[in-house]
Amino acid sequence: MPEKLLYELSVEGRRGVPMPSSDVPAADTLPGSLARTEDAPLPEVSENEAVRHFVRLSTMNHHVDKGFYPLGSCTMKYNPKVNESIVAMKEFADVHPFAPTRMVQGAIRVMVELNEALKEISGFAACSLQPPAGASGELTGLMMMKKYHADRGDSGRYRVIIPDSAHGTNPATIAFAGCEVVEIPSKEDGTLDPEAIRDAVDERLVGLMVTNPNTLGIFESNIRQVADIVHEAGGLMYMDGANLNALLGITTPDALGFDVMHINLHKTFSTPHGGGGPGSGPVCCTEALEPFLPTPIAAKRGDSYLLDWDRPKSIGKMHGFYGNFGMHVRALTYIWSNGKNGLEDVSKLAILNANYVRAMLQDDYELPRADRCLHEVVFSADRQAANGVKALDIAKRLLDFGMHAPTVYFPLIVHEAMMIEPTETESKETLDEFIAAMKQIAKEAIETPERLHEAPTTTPVRRLDEAAAARNPNVRFTKA
Amino acid sequence: MANVPQELKYTEDHEWVRVEGDTATFGITDYAQGELGDVVFLELPDEGDDVKQHETFGSIEAVKTVADLFAPLSGEVLAVNGSLEDEPETINKDPYNAGWLVKIKMSKTDELDGLMDAEAYNQHIS
Numbered sequence: 001m002p003e004k005l006l007y008e009l010s011v012e013g014r015r016g017v018p019m020p021s022s023d024v025p026a027a028d029t030l031p032g033s034l035a036r037t038e039d040a041p042l043p044e045v046s047e048n049e050a051v052r053h054f055v056r057l058s059t060m061n062h063h064v065d066k067g068f069y070p071l072g073s074c075t076m077k078y079n080p081k082v083n084e085s086i087v088a089m090k091e092f093a094d095v096h097p098f099a100p101t102r103m104v105q106g107a108i109r110v111m112v113e114l115n116e117a118l119k120e121i122s123g124f125a126a127c128s129l130q131p132p133a134g135a136s137g138e139l140t141g142l143m144m145m146k147k148y149h150a151d152r153g154d155s156g157r158y159r160v161i162i163p164d165s166a167h168g169t170n171p172a173t174i175a176f177a178g179c180e181v182v183e184i185p186s187k188e189d190g191t192l193d194p195e196a197i198r199d200a201v202d203e204r205l206v207g208l209m210v211t212n213p214n215t216l217g218i219f220e221s222n223i224r225q226v227a228d229i230v231h232e233a234g235g236l237m238y239m240d241g242a243n244l245n246a247l248l249g250i251t252t253p254d255a256l257g258f259d260v261m262h263i264n265l266h267k268t269f270s271t272p273h274g275g276g277g278p279g280s281g282p283v284c285c286t287e288a289l290e291p292f293l294p295t296p297i298a299a300k301r302g303d304s305y306l307l308d309w310d311r312p313k314s315i316g317k318m319h320g321f322y323g324n325f326g327m328h329v330r331a332l333t334y335i336w337s338n339g340k341n342g343l344e345d346v347s348k349l350a351i352l353n354a355n356y357v358r359a360m361l362q363d364d365y366e367l368p369r370a371d372r373c374l375h376e377v378v379f380s381a382d383r384q385a386a387n388g389v390k391a392l393d394i395a396k397r398l399l400d401f402g403m404h405a406p407t408v409y410f411p412l413i414v415h416e417a418m419m420i421e422p423t424e425t426e427s428k429e430t431l432d433e434f435i436a437a438m439k440q441i442a443k444e445a446i447e448t449p450e451r452l453h454e455a456p457t458t459t460p461v462r463r464l465d466e467a468a469a470a471r472n473p474n475v476r477f478t479k480a
Numbered sequence: 481m482a483n484v485p486q487e488l489k490y491t492e493d494h495e496w497v498r499v500e501g502d503t504a505t506f507g508i509t510d511y512a513q514g515e516l517g518d519v520v521f522l523e524l525p526d527e528g529d530d531v532k533q534h535e536t537f538g539s540i541e542a543v544k545t546v547a548d549l550f551a552p553l554s555g556e557v558l559a560v561n562g563s564l565e566d567e568p569e570t571i572n573k574d575p576y577n578a579g580w581l582v583k584i585k586m587s588k589t590d591e592l593d594g595l596m597d598a599e600a601y602n603q604h605i606s
Contacts (some may be wrong), residue, residue, distance in 0.1 A: 005521040392517075392544070408544075411543060412545070466518070467517075467518030467519075467520055467543050467569070470520035470521070470541075470543060471520050471521075471568065471569075472517075
């Protein structure tokens with residue numbers, strides 16, 4: 001039974017809270033030409049109707065508090081509730097961004113401490129917490145790389161190399177930054193091809209952008225050789241930190257030869273995302289790139305904390321105020337509650353969980369690249385497709401088991417791709433339930449393939465017509 | 481099994497070409513539309529534009545992905561299939577006839593030698 005919109009539940013004159021009439025005269029602040037001539041058509045419902053509406057929606061929706069969420073490359077780990085308790089403290093929740101810095105020393109200290117933690121985790125010399133999302137971090141990094149070259153008088157660089165397994169945001173960022181995308185085919189095993197990169201670098205190179213481990217969940221073991229090739233050509237190495245959850249405490253992007261990266265606090269550091277955001281994409285970099293970081297930078301001078309705006313070579317501001325501060329508090333809580341050893345365990349368990357799923361399902365689904373993986377594993381539905389069952393059908397059927405679908409049709413270099421990232425927060429029992437569901441679906445693909453085209457059958461809404469929604473989007477309620 | 485008409489020429493990027501005199505019509509193959517799924521949007525050149533072989537002349541958006549369209553041949557665009565703007569699903573229903581994309585006046589007929597025949601394309605997709 002579909003849930004009605006609040007507008008459909010609306011009854012004229014109904015109120016949640018009876019407001020007393022105002023005992024001061026209404027101010028005449030707007031010129032008559034700008035004032036409304038009639039009331040805004042807002043829904044009118046009682047408080048409990050509004051509460052029940054949203055509670056019902058939250059139970060119809062799938063979320064990480066409700067069930068398994070193996071959406072590859074998104075790191076949908078559980079978001080610990082202690083993060084929420086800390087960020088709800090009034091000293092954080094009620095802070096105003098215009099407050100004088102002497103009144104918000106604790107809040108700035110949180111940013112400084114998070115900077116320090118991210119520097120240690122990444123191995124880099126400096127960090128900015130300002131970018132509010134991964135893609136914003138990418139753009140920040142790329143603008144810094146361009147400014148680094150321009151600052152050295154090294155003009156004429158406009159090309160950025162990406163592998164064909166790149167996240168879609170990478171080419172989009174490159175184009176948005178006014179550079180040219182150079183896409184290099186991966187090797188047969190799905191990793192970077194140093195020889196192809198050697199052929200593509202020249203004096204036009206800004207740098208190379210890559211995710212490591214890559215989008216197939218495979219560690220780029222040639223990364224240092226690739227970094228040498230890029231650096232010899234005068235280019236810089238950018239790491240998309242989307243898959244950092246596999247590296248914590250094991251190695252650092254700095255040690256792998258990168259110059260600058262973004263970190264998704266909403267993936268690796270357990271701040272909420274997937275409708276629950278907002279995100280946060282801090283950028284970390286080497287000493288050589290530090291002058292170009294966005295302003296301001298949270299810093300400690302002597303005994304006091306301040307916001308450093310005096311950064312003449314900075315690319316400027318990337319977001320209002322200091323980024324999504326609430327996410328900084330949550331991420332620091334997560335980092336401190338795990339500690340150094342705990343974070344290393346996070347990555348090791350994430351890798352173990354993905355490999356367990358890989359080993360348990362490799363007889364049922366095609367494993368096109370590599371017999372090993374890190375924190376995520378990419379299967380292909382090719383075997384099932386021969387019987388008319390596509391990755392999309394398998395993804396939809398999983399919803400009937402009360403689990404979120406994996407990422408499908410990405411990375412683009414795997415036909416009928418299904419990208420599974422269990423994360424470290426799932427127990428063996430949960431993984432076993434998922435594996436059993438996937439095995440049952442593989443069996444159904446052989447025995448009753450036509451029924452998989454009908455899936456899901458137990459969800460609040462059945463299979464949606466995505467093509468009609470894209471061709472004819474209707475996102476506005478019209479009163480009948 | 482995807483339909484591969486005998487009388488057409490094909491590219492590795494899954495486009496077909498129908499040659500009539502010095503004009504050539506492009507579209508995407510039945511195999512390509514099956515792989516893409518429901519097409520929802522197209523970006524095509526304008527009449528009078530020049531297209532160059534192997535270079536992008538537009539893009540095609542389906543529910544699951546967006547793909548570039550690579551020109552099978554070089555030439556000047558004579559006509560664009562305007563009906564696809566309102567009914568992009570025609571590409572899924574009838575990729576070889578009503579779902580054609582553009583007609584060009586060929587500028588280099590020797591480029592035809594590089595295209596595949598139906599048999600070679602069948603091999604390519606098997």
